[in-house]
Amino acid sequence: MRFCVLASGSKGNSTYLETGSTRILIDAGLSGKEIERRLAAIQIDPASLSAIIVTHEHHDHICGVGVLSRRFQLPVFANEATLLAGGKTLQKLSQWQPFVTGDIFSFQDVSIHPFLISHDAADPVGFCIEDGNHSLGYCTDTGKISHLMHHRLSRCQGLILESNHDPVMLQSGPYPEYLKQRVRSNVGHLPNHEAAQFIDSLKHEHLRHVVLAHISDTNNHPDLVWAAVRGAMPDNMPNISLACQEQVGEVVSLVVGED
Ligand SMILES: [Zn+2]
Numbered sequence: 001m002r003f004c005v006l007a008s009g010s011k012g013n014s015t016y017l018e019t020g021s022t023r024i025l026i027d028a029g030l031s032g033k034e035i036e037r038r039l040a041a042i043q044i045d046p047a048s049l050s051a052i053i054v055t056h057e058h059h060d061h062i063c064g065v066g067v068l069s070r071r072f073q074l075p076v077f078a079n080e081a082t083l084l085a086g087g088k089t090l091q092k093l094s095q096w097q098p099f100v101t102g103d104i105f106s107f108q109d110v111s112i113h114p115f116l117i118s119h120d121a122a123d124p125v126g127f128c129i130e131d132g133n134h135s136l137g138y139c140t141d142t143g144k145i146s147h148l149m150h151h152r153l154s155r156c157q158g159l160i161l162e163s164n165h166d167p168v169m170l171q172s173g174p175y176p177e178y179l180k181q182r183v184r185s186n187v188g189h190l191p192n193h194e195a196a197q198f199i200d201s202l203k204h205e206h207l208r209h210v211v212l213a214h215i216s217d218t219n220n221h222p223d224l225v226w227a228a229v230r231g232a233m234p235d236n237m238p239n240i241s242l243a244c245q246e247q248v249g250e251v252v253s254l255v256v257g258e259d
């Protein structure tokens with residue numbers, strides 16, 4: 001299993017995941033052209049993609065979904081509420097494959113478990129994606145952590161988790177008050193210290209790599225993300241990298257036998 005965060009942040013999110021013969025995008029929240037450019041940067045031909053799976057209908061997660069689906073005849077996996085809420089942006093899809101939040105479904109050689117997260121969207125989800133050897137957990141855009149999320153992500157070898165903002169920067173930053181309240185609410189985005197505590201609570205001997213994602217350009221700074229992580233895990237930190245908005249992240253490989 002290999003994965004790479006192509007972009008992450010409030011201006012667009014997309015993650016590439018490859019397992020055996022299956023090549024999936026988790027969200028496509030940049031223009032189709034930009035996603036193709038970022039795939040090319042990791043030597044992936046977009047025509048070789050198998051499907052797109054969608055977390056929720058916010059623009060920064062779906063704005064390239066429709067065009068890529070039509071251009072490369074990609075099935076799009078999304079729950080019904082997300083499809084309805086995002087319909088204007090998605091427009092006609094090559095193929096819609098509905099899933100039900102909480103129900104595991106299979107696609108080619110992977111099984112995908114969508115689980116409920118806490119966000120102000122119609123039916124937002126995170127994913128746990130397994131290929132028989134490894135599993136990747138994907139969880140961004142959540143205002144709080146639930147027992148369910150902890151349970152779903154507790155055995156993953158790879159994790160992509162939100163570390164959205166520093167509460168002090170958010171408070172003193174330029175966002176209007178209504179937006180500050182939205183971001184820090186239970187259905188907004190996760191602050192650094194809660195993300196760091198969540199990672200600490202998920203640590204296990206087979207956890208190989210954590211990517212911290214959806215980091216705010218306005219209300220956060222990489223130094224503060226690292227400070228929160230070090231604060232929560234002073235001596236026993238797993239491999240962690242930070243995803244960013246402008247650049248393709250590192251390609252992380254989970255290799256059979258190495259864990
Ligand atoms: Zn988002």
Ligand SMILES: [Zn+2]
Nearest residue numbers: 056058119141
């Ligand atoms: Zn969102």
